[in-house]
Amino acid sequence: MKVVILAGGFGTRLSEYTDSIPKPMVPIGDKPIIEHIMNIYAGYGHKEFYIALGYKGEIIKKYFKNFKKDWTINLIDTGADTFTGGRLKRLENYLRDETFLLTYGDGLSDVNIDELTKFHKTHNKIITITAVRPPARFGSLSLKGSNVLKFKEKTQLGESWINGGFFVLSPEVLELIKSDVIDLTDGPFHVDIQSDDGGTHVVVQLEWHQDSQKILDFMSKNYKNIRIIIFMIFKDRHGHHH
Secondary structure, eight states: OEEEEEEOOOOGGGHHHHTTSOGGGOEETTEEHHHHHHHHHHTTTOOEEEEEEOTTHHHHHHHHTTOOSSOEEEEEEOOSSOOHHHHHHHTHHHHTTSOEEEEETTOOOOOOHHHHHHHHHHHTOSEEEEEEOOBOSSOEEEEETTEEEEEEOOOBOTTOOEEEEEEEEOGGGGGGOOSTTOOGGGTTSSOEEEOTTSOOEEEOOOOTTSOHHHHHHHHHHHOTTOOOEEEEOOBOTTSOBO
16 A cells, blocks of 8 residues: 655654754654654555655655665655645545555554554545544542552543544545645544535534544434544554554
């Protein structure tokens, strides 16, 4: 499968690095983040990459100019100010013919790509995303008066799920993205979605942090004939949910 990596953002939350380099080029060990991400996919046999460039894209181009691995790497300028959904739309000519993989240029995981793609194919949906239950930021204390009865290390946050950042998308999704100012984090592309029977367009905006059941309940109640999204939730080899 083709792999799309969104690598054009400004990386403002990592400004101590990104004043001089784009966030996907921040080093981890002896390699930039983006190469570690590409290694994840290459390990599952996916070696055809489409990297959507923006902020300081010339630095990424320079890094891959004389790259030695047996990968096909396509570096496409998608604009400095384009939102994430818009970057994907600008790659439409490369992605029309088959299901493809998508991720951001700054996230690592031990996600099982084979299981993710298998899940997508067997559920007949337009989009499959990974969902993660993050741990709490702090440990907690159980108190009785001024006495500490129990200390719990960082636990998972109830039933909340967040976007895990690894997607499988059918090419039909490209028809749903209407402009450059669509951001993937606003919802499932925060776009006009057309019903299967060719009826009126509706706008659906769902926050990624909502749990999957809320999303499914919302969709089944309001949009009977729309194929749009299903969450991929699985355990890794350590027993952690993703």
